[in-house]
Amino acid sequence: MKQVALKKYLIQIAEKLTPESTLEDVYEQLSLLSDIDESEQQEKNGETLSQKDVQTMSREWLM
Known part of the structure; x- marks a missing residue:
């Protein structure tokens, strides 16, 4: 977190x-x-996943 953002949040x-x-x-x-x-x-x-990607990954995790 940037120092400016930290101060703003505090x-x-x-x-x-x-x-x-x-x-x-x-x-x-x-x-x-x-x-x-x-x-x-x-x-x-752009570091996000589509709903379809999440569903595919979760099927793999649950197996």
Whole structure:
């Protein structure tokens, strides 16, 4: 994750914190945002699978 994105995400998370929020809550949100970033980058790079590819692969895994 880029430093600029990290700062942006931390600010977004901080704005939504409540007195009941824990450090674990912050980690979970940051992890989620990082995963979304990674997924979007993979999509831009064409690193995705079609539904048909997934079905074929899952049949192979289940055998």
